[in-house]
Amino acid sequence: MSAVIALVIFVVAFFFIATEKVDKVKVVLIAAAAMAVFGxxxxxEVFFSEHEGIDWRVIFLLLGMMIIxxxxxxxxxxxxxxxxxAKKSRGKPYRLMVLLMLITAVASPFLDNVTTIMLVAPVTVVVCNRLHIPAQPYLIAEVLASNIGGAAxxxxxxxxxIIGSRAGLTFGDFxxxxAPIVVVIFAVFVLFTRVLFRKSFRYNPERVASVMALQERRAITDVRLLVRCLIVLGFVVLGFGLHSVLHIDPSLVALVGAGVMVLVSKLDISEVLEEVEWPTLVFFMGLFVMVAGLVHTGVIGTIGEWAINVVGDNFFAAATSLLLGSAVLGAFFDNIPYVATMAPVVEGLVAEAPDPQTGQALWWAFALGADFGGNGTAVxxxxNVVAIGIAARNGHRISFWQFTKYGIVVTILSTLIAWLYVWLRYFM
Structure with missing residues (x-):
């Protein structure tokens, strides 16, 4: 009975988030409260549990990077x-989108995709404002590119x-x-955006001419502060890259980097904190509590175990189930708590695999589905959530369905290509 109540609360909350009849922050707070009231x-423990509560690592990673x-x-x-x-693309809309997507996709494998979006999105908003074109299509394309590139x-x-830690997989293994299938899917995605966003490409010759006449170096207002910031940012990026060697969580790296950044900048802290997307952080907290209700009552685990029991000892069917199932479920639940919940189920299935290659294939299918499913909906x-928050703050509101109508198409395309890759490489 508790599982049914948890599922009903989640579905109703998701309906209001999707229809945007009520502010999404209010929705998740009310839903989280309902989960708590019904026990x-x-x-x-929802404040402390890694698998059945708020993932403070994500919250503090976001907070640290927002301050930076x-x-x-x-x-x-x-x-x-x-x-x-704008100058490099000569103001041509598709060329500009490809350039921004390339920057995003190249950065995402080495920074986490949230950090990448937080660095690229402000640039996108400014360039679109300069060219008097809507920023929404460019931000959506960057998020989709980030989720694809980050999978590498x-x-x-x-x-x-989470998967690497559970399965004992290294940076080299990934x-x-x-990386090979991510490169293929990204290339297809870049070509596909020409069709996907074709109605959004606008070219304003007068605005382009005025931007081409600008001298970008004059935009730098404080060279000394910039040098100090770039040095700190460099160490933060290095910390992200070495976190598995140093055993320091990326959230701690971001928080330390934020503290050092504030220290060297000598800026008024209240000024800096005004740049923090507080509604986005609160939304994540509420969403984590909502998902915790599904985890604690066994809804997600039951769905996963049912899917695996259906395929039995057919391991290609199991890989297909993990890939497609993770893409579908990952589109509706935040993929971080989803993966944390399903990882033990996948580990049990891998233990039954007839050989190591088949076992690893299951992990890769799981990872591909979860990563690409992240493009499925706005949440x-x-x-996705961070980009939508930045867009709203800068007057370029992205609705749930505006993002989702593109995300679903890209998720289906990338998942089908990934499924073909898993079949050819591990089961052919």
């Missing part, structure tokens, strides 16, 4: 990069970190098995 979450971006913004570097991007490495997408991955 569907593990009590006070807030300080960097004061230097004028985002205006500089926006003018540079161990540190590129948070679900990969490069060998995930499926952390990067």
């Amino acid at each position: 569907l979450i593990p009590g006070a 971006v807030g300080v960097i913004k004061q230097t004028g570097i985002f205006d500089y990069l926006a003018i540079w991007a 490495t161990l540190i590129g997408d948070p679900p990969n970190i 490069l060998v098995h995930m 499926a991955a952390s990067a």
Whole structure:
């Protein structure tokens, strides 16, 4: 009975988030409160449990990076990069989108995709404002590119970190098995965006001419602060890359980096904190509690175990189930708690595999489905929520369905290509 109540609360909340009849932050707070009132979450443990509660690592990673971006913004570097991007693309909409997607996709495997979006999105907003074109299509394309590109490495997408830790997979393993198909899917996606966003491409010759006449170097307002910020940011990126070696969580790296950034900038802290997307952080907390209700009452685990029991000892069917099932479920639940919940189920299935290659194939199918499912809806991955928050703050509101109508198409396309890859490489 408790599982049914938890599922009903989640579905009703998701309906209001999708229809946007009520502010999504209010929705998740009310839903989280309902989960608590009905006793569907593990009590006070919801604040401490890694698998059945708020993932504070995600919250503090976001907070740290928001502070870092807030300080960097004061230097004028985002205006500089926006003018540079506009000039490089000569203001041509599709060329500009490809350039921004390439930057995002190249950065995402080495930074996590949330961090990448937080660095690229402000540039996108500025360049679109300069060219007097809507920023929404460019931000959506960047998020989709980020979720695809982040799948290539161990540190590129948070679900990969969870899977790598559980399965004992290294950074090199992800490069060998995930990077090849990510490159193929990204190339297809870049070509596909020409059709997908064709109605959004606008070219304003007068605005382009005025931007081409600008000198981007004049956009930098504080060179000394910029140098200090870039040094700190460099160490933060290095910390992200070495977190598996140093055994320091990326959230701690982001928080330390934020503290050092504020220290070296000598800016008024209240000014910096104004740049933090507080509604986005609160939304994540409420969403984690909602998902905790599904986890604690066994809804997600039951769905996963049922799917695996259906396929029996047919391991290609199991891989297909994991890939497609993770893409579908990952589109409706945030893929971080989803992967944390399903990882033990997958581990049990891998233990029954007849050989190591088949066992690894199951992990890769699981990772591909969870990563690409993150593009499915506006709330499926952390990067999606962050980008929508940044867009709203800058007057370029992205609705749930505006994002989702593109995300579903890209998820279906990338998942089908990934399924073909798993079949050819591991089961052919």
